[in-house]
Amino acid sequence: MIPAPTMEAATTAATTAALAAHDLVAGYAGRRVLDGVSLSLAKGTVLCLIGHNGAGKSTLMRLLFGLHTPSAGHVTLDGATIRPSPAAMARAGVAYVPEGRGVFPGLTVAETFALAAWSAGLGGGEEAARTDEVLEILPVLKTVWRRRAGQLSGGQQQMVSIGRALLARPSILLLDEPSIGLAPKLFQDLLAPVRALQQARGMSILLVEQNVHEAFAVADAVAVMKSGRVIFEGVPADLADHATLMELF
Numbered sequence: 125m126i127p128a129p130t131m132e133a134a135t136t137a138a139t140t141a142a143l144a145a146h147d148l149v150a151g152y153a154g155r156r157v158l159d160g161v162s163l164s165l166a167k168g169t170v171l172c173l174i175g176h177n178g179a180g181k182s183t184l185m186r187l188l189f190g191l192h193t194p195s196a197g198h199v200t201l202d203g204a205t206i207r208p209s210p211a212a213m214a215r216a217g218v219a220y221v222p223e224g225r226g227v228f229p230g231l232t233v234a235e236t237f238a239l240a241a242w243s244a245g246l247g248g249g250e251e252a253a254r255t256d257e258v259l260e261i262l263p264v265l266k267t268v269w270r271r272r273a274g275q276l277s278g279g280q281q282q283m284v285s286i287g288r289a290l291l292a293r294p295s296i297l298l299l300d301e302p303s304i305g306l307a308p309k310l311f312q313d314l315l316a317p318v319r320a321l322q323q324a325r326g327m328s329i330l331l332v333e334q335n336v337h338e339a340f341a342v343a344d345a346v347a348v349m350k351s352g353r354v355i356f357e358g359v360p361a362d363l364a365d366h367a368t369l370m371e372l373f
């Protein structure tokens with residue numbers, strides 16, 4: 125039987141949400157894809173969102189970052205209702221790493237970072253300090269610094285993509301399926317420093333993942349989406365049992 129959310133999950137939900145969706149309804153060309161989604165990312169936590177392909181997870185991410193507009197419902201940031209737009213969210217300290225890495229294949233890693241620093245409005249000294257900071261967190265990037273992003277492995281490209289997002293020192297990070305195309309070990313290598321940074325800085329992370337085992341290992345809370353609705357919210361331990369997880373799917 126599917127467990128009721130634990131007390132721990134209820135307590136987490138009661139703390140201030142860094143970012144939250146409230147009854148969001150949205151779709152494409154008149155086809156409803158989100159059917160009243162409410163979800164809270166508690167401050168300083170990692171929330172892992174799972175669900176079948178097509179459940180609406182990426183659509184929810186895009187709505188939270190302002191890349192798509194809901195037909196009903198609203199979004200709150202630090203408890204205040206906002207109308208998300210990518211520029212406003214970036215200014216507010218929210219970074220979004222979409223599914224599929226999105227690196228420019230012809231740019232070197234150094235050029236990719238320079239471009240990201242420029243779009244974040246970082247000046248020379250600040251750009252250098254923040255770049256050093258990201259290279260400390262993801263040292264493998266130092267080894268490929270002068271190589272074109274398109275020539276890198278999937279895991280390295282994912283690190284470039286996440287590193288570029290971290291340059292802005294976000295307080296909230298939206299990560300859409302960073303494990304795509306990565307072996308489980310590589311995914312762990314990617315998640316471990318991000319989790320360490322999240323804990324050190326009190327960052328809040330919404331992580332959409334299908335790779336449940338690795339993602340649950342770094343998550344404080346989990347939510348399950350099915351057919352445009354959130355059908356379960358709890359903590360990873362609630363879904364540790366394979367049968368329970370299967371029942372939700």
Ligand SMILES: Nc1ncnc2c1ncn2[C@@H]1O[C@H](COP(=O)(O)OP(=O)(O)OP(=O)(O)O)[C@@H](O)[C@H]1O
Pocket residue numbers: 152157175176177178179180181182183184223
């Ligand atoms: N730009 C778009 N135009 C039309 N339909 C879309 C668009 N983006 C997503 N959809 C549809 O909306 C539904 C939800 O897609 P979404 O990508 O949000 O799901 P998901 O849970 O993230 O799935 P996946 O794990 O495959 O990315 C799917 O049926 C998808 O085909």
